[in-house]
Amino acid sequence: MPLEGDLVVLREERRGDQKLFAEWRNDLATQAWGQSLPPSFTEEMHVKRFEAMEFSFKPAGARLPIVHKATGEVAGYIAYTDLEPRLSASIGLVVAKAFWGTRVGLDAQETLLRFLFSELGLRVVHLWTHSGNPRAVGLAEKSGFRITVRIREAVYKNGKLLDTLAMSLTRDDYYARRPELTDALPDPVRALRGV
């Protein structure tokens, strides 16, 4: 069963995706972090990264292309990294400009969150952005993320000093906002306290 939402399917990365990944990496609108510029990334660089990936039963993360079900187009990708098994991970999202405002990003985010909480059993999911990216903050808030950390003036982008923002969504908040889902995984800390 694929990771499927209402609008999108999240599938495995393929060699043919790498050209799009390079384009998005080179676009200042879809590349949130100025430190990774200049826009000189090539498809070949991305193919090398892709070919260096190895099979593992314990991946620490994944990058999943977002396939728009209605058109079959790859509309972006969503990733999780820094996996601490059964505890936490961080997510990141890139949506091609042509799909901005279509709810594809939110559907991809919800689909990945369902996987991270319902399959991997995480206790919290984080994401990192900055104060110059209200679109990312708003999208995260729609899924229940809250800003938990604001590191002052930690980012310089587009000629401005910006705050680094950490946003977090705990397992409790995730299930509380989605009453149609049932959390059958006992909380290890609550279990100790007999709650």
Add this chain to the structure above:
Amino acid sequence: MGGRSFETERIALRALDPDDAAPLHSYLNDDAVLGRRYVPGSVRDAEPLSRSHVAGILEEWGKEKTGFTLGVLAKASGRLIGHATCEWPWDPHCPSISLVIAPSEQRAGYGSEVVRLLVAHLFLDTPAHTITGWIASWNEPALVFAAAHGFAECGRIPRAGVRNGSYYEQVVVDLLRREWTARQGGSHAA
């Protein structure tokens, strides 16, 4: 950039060598530093460490490219009493610092001297604009210590880990260059 002395009257910060493994092994296994060792991420933080673990830590520190870890030497005794790290894995604009003093040497002011040296180095000899610190919420002495050195709490990352039957948070603190300058009396003079 650089040229600043990493010394005070009582301590010197110096590069670590394989010969430092013995004192490092000793204080890293002290109960009082379990969970706050500030050693490379691939090494476990809260369980007993073998000598080969410590050798691996020294090797990892020796490979650092976006930061550095220095040993804290007590000049009077010539002993290694701790280690301190400055790192900027993403951007030298926003480095972080961390510090461990052997429990037997704590509450003697060594940590304060180390922080003053490192913060001065980052603000006077590098492009640092915001310095951060990352402290487990259960580590109240470190939170008090950071505040005393001008760091402000800028948030808490929930569910950072489990300790003693409870979740704890990762408290993030920051210090801006202009705030540090003001604390120095408004002068950048070394």
